Amino acid sequence: MRPWYQPLRLLALACLIAPPTTVLAQASPAQPAPAAADASGQPLAWSGLSADQQRMLAPMQDQWNQLPASRQQRLAGLAQRWASLPPDRQQQIRDRLSSLAGMTPAQHHQLRENARAFRNLTPEEREKVSAAFRKFQSLPPDQRRALRERWQKMTPEQRGRWNPSGGRRARPSPRSSGGS
16 A cells, blocks of 8 residues: 555655646646647648747647647647737746656656646645645745755655655555545
């Protein structure tokens, strides 16, 4: 049986390795792609995107032709929506897309696993993790960098002993305690 805080450790790792990507996930829920693209199932040509879509998706341009058609369609629909956001928010999204575009397949996989673990948390656990992430994001950049470096230097055993409950002994959650 895994400890109840295992998903919290996974999310903490995601925060330490790639914190910018989570904001994109929180701020841009998936929307259905345009009906014409859905009906055809065909890849979208970069030149077929509107100027606004191209501007928003510019960090992805080099990878565009390698993306699955479904992802192209989803991103095109999101980019259309993002174009109506304030300019500072648009820049944040482009920055996040740049971070995503620079990730290795292993980092993408880890990000997906962390997101899955987060979705599987109880609402109370998700709130605790979100609060911890907000606290991490509020730290000055040099402190965040130091924490990331410290985490990356830890052995798997040290990471396994890391206790997200602030040093207090963690109690098993009712979900994972076999019976009462």
